[in-house]
Amino acid sequence: MHFGLTQEQEMIVDTVRSFVENEIYPHEAAVERTGEVPNEIAQEIKQKTMDLGFYACNFPESVGCAGLSHVDFALVERELGRGSMALNHFFGRPQNILMACKDDQIERYLMPAVRGEKMDALAMTEPDAGSDVRGMKCYAVQDGADWVINGSKHFISGAEHADFFIVFVATGVDETPRGPKKRITTFLVDRGTPGFEVRDGYNSVSHKGYKNCILDFDDCRLPKEQVLGEVDGGFAVMNEWLYATRITVATMCVGRARRCFDYALNYAAERKQFGQQIGKFQGVSFQIADMITEIDAADWLTLAAAWRLDNDLPANREIASAKVYASEMLARVTDATLQIYGGMGLMDDFPIERFWRDARVERIWDGTSEIQRHIISRDLLRPLGA
Numbered sequence: 001m002h003f004g005l006t007q008e009q010e011m012i013v014d015t016v017r018s019f020v021e022n023e024i025y026p027h028e029a030a031v032e033r034t035g036e037v038p039n040e041i042a043q044e045i046k047q048k049t050m051d052l053g054f055y056a057c058n059f060p061e062s063v064g065c066a067g068l069s070h071v072d073f074a075l076v077e078r079e080l081g082r083g084s085m086a087l088n089h090f091f092g093r094p095q096n097i098l099m100a101c102k103d104d105q106i107e108r109y110l111m112p113a114v115r116g117e118k119m120d121a122l123a124m125t126e127p128d129a130g131s132d133v134r135g136m137k138c139y140a141v142q143d144g145a146d147w148v149i150n151g152s153k154h155f156i157s158g159a160e161h162a163d164f165f166i167v168f169v170a171t172g173v174d175e176t177p178r179g180p181k182k183r184i185t186t187f188l189v190d191r192g193t194p195g196f197e198v199r200d201g202y203n204s205v206s207h208k209g210y211k212n213c214i215l216d217f218d219d220c221r222l223p224k225e226q227v228l229g230e231v232d233g234g235f236a237v238m239n240e241w242l243y244a245t246r247i248t249v250a251t252m253c254v255g256r257a258r259r260c261f262d263y264a265l266n267y268a269a270e271r272k273q274f275g276q277q278i279g280k281f282q283g284v285s286f287q288i289a290d291m292i293t294e295i296d297a298a299d300w301l302t303l304a305a306a307w308r309l310d311n312d313l314p315a316n317r318e319i320a321s322a323k324v325y326a327s328e329m330l331a332r333v334t335d336a337t338l339q340i341y342g343g344m345g346l347m348d349d350f351p352i353e354r355f356w357r358d359a360r361v362e363r364i365w366d367g368t369s370e371i372q373r374h375i376i377s378r379d380l381l382r383p384l385g386a
């Protein structure tokens with residue numbers, strides 16, 4: 001067993017870390033203040049990512065990309081996690097589900113996405129269907145050779161910048177012993193398609209500038225060539241490609257926690273009360289000890305889950321464990337850091353209150369903590385018939 005990074009992996013970490021420090025950190029305060037990423041900064045980040053050869057590095061060499069392994073990509077995401085989500089969105093990592101593109105979808109969607117010519121967004125969640133994906137109401141019916149979509153999606157990240165959308169829609173229903181379950185089909189929908197509108201979403205306390213939108217479909221007509229994968233095969237496409245994206249949430253949490261931890265450590269070493277550094281009080285130093293222990297644990301749990309994917313081993317439970325542990329660890333680490341900073345922790349003179357607010361969404365998106373625990377426990381109990 002080897003726990004170290006290879007020379008190439010060290011290089012990946014160093015390159016992405018200095019990119020985040022030099023290209024992302026300097027713009028963070030302005031994005032936080034305005035809630036916007038100016039287009040020229042977005043394009044600059046995109047271009048510099050391409051120049052480094054990291055654009056779409058989660059895609060294989062067969063489509064002209066870096067073809068990073070799951071572990072290597074987790075290292076990239078871990079370093080990106082240190083920086084603002086709104087800004088590092090332009091360090092493009094298109095949805096790997098686009099590898100399901102076939103025929104002319106490859107030239108219309110997959111290749112422009114990995115070349116940075118088009119941006120995508122993924123739309124599954126609806127106002128009445130979050131965790132319960134199969135409860136979705138947005139539906140499509142066949143009309144001749146076309147599909148006609150009606151309904152809406154919300155909380156869709158990155159939609160304001162997207163040229164096209166990967167949308168999960170109900171196309172039928174199966175009667176099962178546990179009640180009716182929707183059959184789902186995945187569609188590729190271009191911005192500007194008649195009957196399809198992208199609207200502003202809600203204001204979130206987490207990740208200012210990383211917006212979410214509402215998508216409305218009103219008799220939106222699509223030719224059958226817009227189906228990604230098979231008709232009624234949306235769950236197959238989801239299972240093949242989307243589980244791995246939960247690792248990215250976990251690794252980003254680890255990166256952000258490490259950045260936050262450095263603030264806690266330095267403040268504990270510098271801030272003096274009662275004539276000595278607060279780090280000399282066990283009440284503070286033990287928090288530091290707990291923080292680093294949990295960060296390291298989350299880091300290894302996440303890399304081990306990525307390693308399982310690289311080795312074609314079952315990984316759903318391990319990915320769920322990494323996601324739930326890393327996101328909850330980040331909540332504890334940001335909260336403890338804020339506590340160590342005392343009152344100044346709440347003030348926006350320091351990024352601590354931002355780390356604390358940003359941490360909150362990680363336990364919700366990409367499957368809530370409860371849903372991750374459900375995945376973990378079903379994996380263990382189902383084989384025992386429970």
Ligand SMILES: Cc1cc2nc3c(=O)[nH]c(=O)nc-3n(C[C@H](O)[C@H](O)[C@H](O)COP(=O)(O)OP(=O)(O)OC[C@H]3O[C@@H](n4cnc5c(N)ncnc54)[C@H](O)[C@@H]3O)c2cc1C
Pocket residue numbers: 122123124125127129130131132154155156157158204212361364365366367368369370371374
């Ligand atoms: C900022 C933001 C960006 C997002 N971006 C996207 C995006 O780009 N694309 C997209 O499709 N979605 C996106 N989402 C949606 C996100 O994945 C959902 O919010 C998440 O899956 C939870 O759904 P919900 O919010 O409807 O909560 P609900 O599913 O309504 O859950 C409410 C509560 O009930 C609990 N609960 C539900 N079912 C169970 C159960 N079986 N057992 C135990 N507890 C349960 C949940 O854990 C939660 O605590 C985003 C969300 C946010 C907040």
